Amino acid sequence: MKRALNFNAGPAALPEEVLAKAQSEWLNIRNSGMSVMELSHRSSIFEDIHHSAIHSLKEILQIPSNYEVLFLQGGASLQFSMVPMNLNAPDKYADYVITGSWSEKALKEAQKIGKTRIAGSGKNDNYTHIPKLDELSVSDDASYLHITSNNTIYGTQWHEYPDTKHVPLAADMSSDILSKEIEVDKFGLIYAGAQKNLGPSGVTAVIIRKDLIHESSHLPSMLSYNIHAKNNSLYNTPPTFAIYLLSLVLEWVKDKGGLKEIEAMNTKKAKLIYKAIDESDGFYKGHARSGSRSNMNITFTLPGEAAEKQFLQQAAEAGFTGLNGHRSIGGCRASIYNAVPYSHCEQLFDFMNAFKDTYKKCGTR
Missing domain, CATH: 3.40.640.10 (Type I PLP-dependent aspartate aminotransferase-like (Major domain))
Known part of the structure; x- marks a missing residue:
């Protein structure tokens, strides 16, 4: 399985x-x-x-x-x-x-x-x-x-x-x-x-x-x-x-080494996903200001509902689950709690970059 x-x-x-x-x-x-x-x-x-x-x-x-x-x-x-x-x-x-x-x-x-x-x-x-x-x-x-x-x-x-x-x-x-x-x-x-x-x-x-x-x-x-x-x-x-x-x-x-090691890994995971957002030239926009960003729940939007719908659909096809934003505000959210492996965050990072490049190249709006 x-x-x-x-x-x-x-x-x-x-x-x-x-x-x-x-x-x-x-x-x-x-x-x-x-x-x-x-x-x-x-x-x-x-x-x-x-x-x-x-x-x-x-x-x-x-x-x-x-x-x-x-x-x-x-x-x-x-x-x-x-x-x-x-x-x-x-x-x-x-x-x-x-x-x-x-x-x-x-x-x-x-x-x-x-x-x-x-x-x-x-x-x-x-x-x-x-x-x-x-x-x-x-x-x-x-x-x-x-x-x-x-x-x-x-x-x-x-x-x-x-x-x-x-x-x-x-x-x-x-x-x-x-x-x-x-x-x-x-x-x-x-x-x-x-x-x-x-x-x-x-x-x-x-x-x-x-x-x-x-x-x-x-x-x-x-x-x-x-x-x-x-x-x-x-x-x-x-x-x-x-x-x-x-x-x-x-x-x-x-x-796993206690909270010191857990915290270091959580910081590493969060930095990777925020990097995908910050280096996307505005394609992904984070909701939280930099000084208040969560290391557990990373919330972001894409350029319009059509892009978000396509993103979530392709993500589901690629094996990702839970990336929908909360029903009250929409958008997207990646929750990277302790049990989420760094390798899964790497796969999300790669998917976000690939989706951005393909979406921009195709000119889909």
């Missing part, structure tokens, strides 16, 4: 080694005579998998001991509600930086729960850039400041994070967690849907500073970080298969 050249934005490519490992254990994990999907979440085998995943994530991200790691469900979209429910005090405001569709949705959910303020926005510029740090207006009395670290739809990314001092910084890192080294202690809370760099869809990682976990009698149990922390993310039946695959992905990251 020939593997697709997978540039999907999410669910996205998984490391081939991880898939092969899961396949080898599909019917019989650790000589149990069962698939991981058949194991009790209270069994010793799954308990070991669960603890191994938590330990590996702490090791890779160098998470300090005063942080809790939770594996929850509901995706980042549920976190849009859980964050303000757990962190925003009734007499305070939650500050949000708006850099794209997902931060807009996060703000919308927070507005249903408590008082909010917009600390910065790139909306007037069609989200082509991340606001500069000195442009942000963060209140000293804010419950927290929320950012979306990488914007999959518009192809922008935070390359420097705000120093919020005593105001907790909360970040949706769904699409760039594990793509580079970060200082976790700059954040009060990090959450990430797994389906980009962590594993399959179905599990959400939450990294939260312990002093931000409070007991609250008014919150439903399933929406309380305190309840999940007390029960080690096992208050209800967890997504066992997703956590198992997540644990394999974390082992893969370690085998």
Whole structure:
């Protein structure tokens, strides 16, 4: 079987080694005579998998001991509600930086729960850039400041994070967690849907500073970080298969040399695709400004809808998948998460150059 050249934005490519490992254990994990999907979440085998995943994530991200790691469900979209429910005090405001569709949705959910303020926005510029740090207006009395670290739809990314001092910084890192080294202690809370760099869809990682976990009698149990922390993310039946695959992905990251090596490879992949855009004499136009460009999601347009349609059709015929831009803005997008091999990016680079040359030569408009 020939593997697709997978540039999907999410669910996205998984490391081939991880898939092969899961396949080898599909019917019989650790000589149990069962698939991981058949194991009790209270069994010793799954308990070991669960603890191994938590330990590996702490090791890779160098998470300090005063942080809790939770594996929850509901995706980042549920976190849009859980964050303000757990962190925003009734007499305070939650500050949000708006850099794209997902931060807009996060703000919308927070507005249903408590008082909010917009600390910065790139909306007037069609989200082509991340606001500069000195442009942000963060209140000293804010419950927290929320950012979306990488914007999959518009192809922008935070390359420097705000120093919020005593105001907790909360970040949706769904699409760039594990793509580079970060200082976790700059954040009060990090959450990430797994389906980009962590594993399959179905599990959400939450990294939260312990002093931000409070007991609250008014919150439903399933929406309380305190309840999940007390029960080690096992208050209800967890997504066992997703956590198992997540644990394999974390082992893969370690085998690759950790985040330093992963980040170097991601930078190399991104430079190659941006080179195809920047050296195309305007044939390809990137959406994001150079200082805000994402190393995970590269968004671009061609000279008109006809050219884009032809590009996507020929790309599909050549074995590429997932190059369509988000339905809300159109255009094209190449998502080059950790599991996308450099060789696939080389093939895309060659395809983009060849398509440009042929299109220009034929004079098709």
